[in-house]
Amino acid sequence: MQPLAEPVSQLIDAFSQLPGIGPKTASRLAYYLLRADDAVALNLAHALEALKANTLFCSVCHNIADRDPCPICTSDQRDHGTLCVVEEPLDVQAIERTREYQGVYHVLHGSISPVDGVGPDDLKIAELLQRIREAESDSVADRPTAPVKEILLATNPNLEGEATAMYIARLIKPLGIRVTRLARGLPVGGDLEYADEVTLGRALAGRSEM
Amino acid sequence: MANRIRSTGTRAVILRRRDYGDADRIVTTYTPSLGKQEFIAKGIRKTSSRKAGHLELFTHSALQVADARTWPIITEAATIESFRTLRTNLATIGAANYIAELIDRFTEANDENQPLWELLLLALRELDQAADDDAAPRRALLLRWFELHLLGLTGFQPQLFHCLSCGEALEPVQNFLSLSDGGLYCPACATGNRDLEALDPDVLKVLRYLQREPWPAVYQLSVRPAIMLRMENVLHRYLLTILEYRLRSTDFLHHVQG
Numbered sequence: 001m002q003p004l005a006e007p008v009s010q011l012i013d014a015f016s017q018l019p020g021i022g023p024k025t026a027s028r029l030a031y032y033l034l035r036a037d038d039a040v041a042l043n044l045a046h047a048l049e050a051l052k053a054n055t056l057f058c059s060v061c062h063n064i065a066d067r068d069p070c071p072i073c074t075s076d077q078r079d080h081g082t083l084c085v086v087e088e089p090l091d092v093q094a095i096e097r098t099r100e101y102q103g104v105y106h107v108l109h110g111s112i113s114p115v116d117g118v119g120p121d122d123l124k125i126a127e128l129l130q131r132i133r134e135a136e137s138d139s140v141a142d143r144p145t146a147p148v149k150e151i152l153l154a155t156n157p158n159l160e161g162e163a164t165a166m167y168i169a170r171l172i173k174p175l176g177i178r179v180t181r182l183a184r185g186l187p188v189g190g191d192l193e194y195a196d197e198v199t200l201g202r203a204l205a206g207r208s209e210m
Numbered sequence: 211m212a213n214r215i216r217s218t219g220t221r222a223v224i225l226r227r228r229d230y231g232d233a234d235r236i237v238t239t240y241t242p243s244l245g246k247q248e249f250i251a252k253g254i255r256k257t258s259s260r261k262a263g264h265l266e267l268f269t270h271s272a273l274q275v276a277d278a279r280t281w282p283i284i285t286e287a288a289t290i291e292s293f294r295t296l297r298t299n300l301a302t303i304g305a306a307n308y309i310a311e312l313i314d315r316f317t318e319a320n321d322e323n324q325p326l327w328e329l330l331l332l333a334l335r336e337l338d339q340a341a342d343d344d345a346a347p348r349r350a351l352l353l354r355w356f357e358l359h360l361l362g363l364t365g366f367q368p369q370l371f372h373c374l375s376c377g378e379a380l381e382p383v384q385n386f387l388s389l390s391d392g393g394l395y396c397p398a399c400a401t402g403n404r405d406l407e408a409l410d411p412d413v414l415k416v417l418r419y420l421q422r423e424p425w426p427a428v429y430q431l432s433v434r435p436a437i438m439l440r441m442e443n444v445l446h447r448y449l450l451t452i453l454e455y456r457l458r459s460t461d462f463l464h465h466v467q468g
Contacts, residue, residue: 115226198266
């Protein structure tokens with residue numbers, strides 16, 4: 001069998017390392033790029049290069065950004081006394097899309113999952129506590145800041161997310177800061193019939209006046 | 211003739227999950243008749259998923275699964291027991307993680323073990339009843355009892371009643387433990403063997419009781435903290451000797467047990 005040209009097999013190998021892409025998909029993508037206009041492949045190459053060269057983690061909220069501190073952390077239009085704690089950078093995007101939240105964020109980069117060996121020390125929890133202390137002492141000069149009055153725990157509503165939220169709440173509550181959690185219940189468009197008892201139980205407990 | 215997809219119904223406890231693709235998850239489960247099984251749950255990371263809540267960690271669910279090339283696909287899921295109270299306390303979450311990891315590490319796919327299934331359900335039900343902070347001693351006792359019975363049901367039961375060398379019944383004196391041999395040596399046979407460690411008769415007495423008795427006979431037992439600590443230490447090291455690597459969930463368990 002004739003071996004593949006070296007650049008093609010290199011690209012297939014590179015695509016195969018991406019999550020959710022197997023060897024077949026990797027080959028399809030590589031051959032698509034081979035046949036496509038040069039501009040398509042070059043744009044992709046430039047985008048990949050820029051991704052690594054021009055992005056960093058904000059040293060305040062640990063979100064992915066193009067400068068440090070990120071635009072949200074330096075904005076004087078945001079409420080720096082309200083801190084929304086999320087698991088991943090994509091969660092920030094999801095909450096921003098609602099246009100309902102005016103506070104700032106803190107990205108943990110994961111959730112507590114003992115069975116996978118991820119404990120509190122592997123997340124940005126110590127950084128969160130440090131950030132709260134700094135805001136309290138008003139020792140930050142390069143960006144707007146305010147004493148934290150509310151921590152909104154927006155970790156995922158699964159066991160790992162709940163454990164993470166419980167753990168953080170246990171650390172924060174003694175500081176006298178209000179700790180809130182995203183409401184849990186039935187999703188829009190869902191069927192009551194298919195709801196599990198935990199979700200339905202929480203929806204009942206959190207019912208509201210009409 | 212059209213290919214017919216084979217569909218099977220099973221009960222399962224969700225031991226662990228990992229994200230796969232855009233919105234799918236691979237769930238590792240323990241089942242009564244199929245042993246440990248991995249299934250794929252399509253689309254359960256979407257908020258609109260009807261199955262997500264029924265496939266949460268440690269949930270006991272009824273599943274319908276269809277054969278597929280790599281992983282059988284979960285087509286239906288309904289909660290049988292959600293263990294709601296267990297989820298409200300970090301210490302019980304830590305303990306449930308530990309139990310799930312032990313079951314995961316000590317079992318193989320398609321290896322039916324009905325008593326082990328019963329043991330897993332009993333342990334989760336008991337944790338669900340012991341989610342108060344003042345139930346810590348009962349939780350610790352449950353974990354030691356669970357470890358000993360898991361070892362028994364998977365073929366690693368430590369020999370606590372007879373000397374590994376001469377076979378004589380062990381006397382209620384200080385005997386000598388060998389983790390690598392999986393049991394105890396009497397004082398006479400232990401002479402000259404440097405790899406053994408002394409085990410107090412009080413600790414041995416409780417270990418034997420936990421190994422022999424079912425949970426209803428054990429749960430009201432009051433054990434001195436020093437003995438509990440020594441049992442935990444011995445059993446953890448025995449588990450490590452068998453598994454040959456560190457259990458991931460123990461750090462968090464110790465962290466939240468405080």
